[in-house]
Amino acid sequence: MRDTLRRRPTHGFVIWFMAMLLAPASVSAQAAGAPPRQSAPSGPRWEVEGHGGLSRGTAGSDGSPALPAAGAPIPSLSPLYPSRRTASWFFGDGAAMLNSVNAEFGVGARITPLDAAMQSLGLDYTSAAVLGVRVRRVLTDRWSAEISVDLLPGSGEISQEFLTAVEESRRTFESAFRGLFDSGPFDAVNVFTLLDSSGGSARELALTGAVNWHFGSGGGFVPYLTFGGGMISGLGSLSSVELEGSYEFVVFPAPDVRFHETDRVRLRFERSATLAGLAGAGVRRNVSDRWGFKIDGRVLIGRENSRLLIDAAPVVDLRAAGDYFEMETNPNIQFSNDPATGRVSTLSEPPLAGFVAFKGTGIQTRVLISGGVFIRF
Numbered sequence: 001m002r003d004t005l006r007r008r009p010t011h012g013f014v015i016w017f018m019a020m021l022l023a024p025a026s027v028s029a030q031a032a033g034a035p036p037r038q039s040a041p042s043g044p045r046w047e048v049e050g051h052g053g054l055s056r057g058t059a060g061s062d063g064s065p066a067l068p069a070a071g072a073p074i075p076s077l078s079p080l081y082p083s084r085r086t087a088s089w090f091f092g093d094g095a096a097m098l099n100s101v102n103a104e105f106g107v108g109a110r111i112t113p114l115d116a117a118m119q120s121l122g123l124d125y126t127s128a129a130v131l132g133v134r135v136r137r138v139l140t141d142r143w144s145a146e147i148s149v150d151l152l153p154g155s156g157e158i159s160q161e162f163l164t165a166v167e168e169s170r171r172t173f174e175s176a177f178r179g180l181f182d183s184g185p186f187d188a189v190n191v192f193t194l195l196d197s198s199g200g201s202a203r204e205l206a207l208t209g210a211v212n213w214h215f216g217s218g219g220g221f222v223p224y225l226t227f228g229g230g231m232i233s234g235l236g237s238l239s240s241v242e243l244e245g246s247y248e249f250v251v252f253p254a255p256d257v258r259f260h261e262t263d264r265v266r267l268r269f270e271r272s273a274t275l276a277g278l279a280g281a282g283v284r285r286n287v288s289d290r291w292g293f294k295i296d297g298r299v300l301i302g303r304e305n306s307r308l309l310i311d312a313a314p315v316v317d318l319r320a321a322g323d324y325f326e327m328e329t330n331p332n333i334q335f336s337n338d339p340a341t342g343r344v345s346t347l348s349e350p351p352l353a354g355f356v357a358f359k360g361t362g363i364q365t366r367v368l369i370s371g372g373v374f375i376r377f
Contacts, residue, residue: 043289044376047136047144051296051372055152057125060304060362065119067092068310068355074334074344081332085344087312087352088265090114090169090243097331097346102180104329109179112172114267117165118357121306123238123269124159128152128202130368141217148230150206150368157202158239158269166241166267170195173245173263184327185252194244200269203235206300206366208278219286226280232302232366233273240268251325259325259335260317261347267357268309276302276366291375298368304360312352316345 070093071085086094095113102110132150139145170193181189210228248260280298287293322338336343 043138043286045138047134047138047374047376049134049136049294049372049374050132051134051294051370052129052131053296053368053370054127055130055150055366055368056127057152057364057366059121059123059125059306060360060364061120062362063121063304063358063360065358066356067115067118068352069093074346074348075342076332076334077326077328081326081328081330083326083332083334083346085348085350086346087314087350089173089245089263089347090265091118091310094347097333098176098180100331101327101329101333102176105180105183107176107179107183109175110172111176112165112168114165114169117162117169118267118308118310121269121304121358121360122159122162122267122308123306124157125364125366126157130370132206132370134372134374136212136374142214144212144214146210146212148206148208148210150208152204152206152366152368153202158197158241163197163241166243167195170243170245177245177247180333181247181249186249187252187255188258189247189249191245191247193246194242196242198240198242200237200239202238204232205235206230206232206276208276208300210278210280214284221283221285223283224281226278226282226296226298228278230276230278231273232276232300232305234271234305238269238271238306240266242266251323254323257323257337258319259337261335261345262315263347264313264315266311268311269306270309271306274302274305274364276300280368286376289376291373293371293373295371296369298370300366300368302364304362304364306360307356308358310352310355310357312355314345314347314349314351316348 073084076083088094089098091114095111099110130150130152134146134148136144136146173193174191177191208228208230210226212224212226214222214224216222243265246262250258278300282294282296284294285292319337324336324341324343326332326334333346336345
């Protein structure tokens with residue numbers, strides 16, 4: 001008796017499952033007026049869409065800023081006049097040393113370091129075009145699934161605020177060093193700077209999958225909601241800024257011993273692929289069984305995937321039978337054009353290569369507004 005009771009539920013489940021498999025046959029045998037539980041899709045099942053419009057992005061302000069650590073000590077006259085290496089005068093410890101020496105000599109000119117500008121990402125996500133293709137599969141009259149590829153041509157240019165800060169650092173490099181050399185026994189002084197911004201690729205590619213929920217079917221305008229997600233990746237390298245400051249001089253009364261040093265810095269942006277969620281809404285209209293059009297708005301939300309990197313490569317012209325000169329301040333700036341003297345310049349190697357000055361950790365959004373035409377088959 002107990003075994004019989006145990007087998008009955010299994011036997012009942014098998015009968016129910018077989019009934020579900022045979023349900024389409026029994027439904028077709030019913031009267032034509034019996035409606036199905038879920039409406040089957042009417043018309044073609046596949047759609048291919050081409051669309052274009054505008055995109056607008058916003059970069060998250062959150063991130064992790066960093067500056068290179070102070071360089072290693074270098075030999076100087078005495079412990080009263082310590083000096084250390086720096087890869088650049090434009091930021092961090094190098095700018096702090098230059099401004100400290102000018103203050104000790106009573107020089108009013110100061111360099112404006114790049115430190116404040118590098119506390120944020122420095123990219124501007126302005127309005128730009130968006131072009132894309134979508135392939136859609138109609139599941140029912142209310143639901144469809146799609147894969148979308150969108151090209152965002154103008155995503156991530158260097159902001160004007162960042163460029164203004166770099167220009168200010170370039171300008172004050174000249175005034176700070178001219179003031180420094182005017183305060184000492186220097187002659188034949190020449191200070192000059194260069195600033196160049198190179199345009200890279202500001203394009204991004206968004207590959208997303210989504211489902212669409214339609215609020216109606218048939219003729220007329222049909223509104224819908226879209227939900228999904230995917231991946232956004234950059235195409236090529238972003239723009240960069242190259243900053244160069246150079247000075248040369250002789251120390252009186254030794255006009256034949258010329259010092260010449262160059263401070264070269266490159267600020268560049270880098271990005272990696274990131275995952276993003278998708279939400280949107282739109283309205284569509286089937287003009288015929290073969291084609292239609294739609295207007296669509298979508299928002300892609302994901303992690304900020306860009307970084308600001310620093311490359312710094314100081315260059316000191318060396319010569320045989322050269323010399324060195326120390327400011328005898330604390331900290332001490334010194335210049336040397338001959339390693340045989342036992343001195344090295346404060347501006348000296350090792351260089352910086354890809355130092356991460358800012359890493360974005362905030363949320364980035366991209367708004368896409370587009371119109372498209374689709375064909376059905």
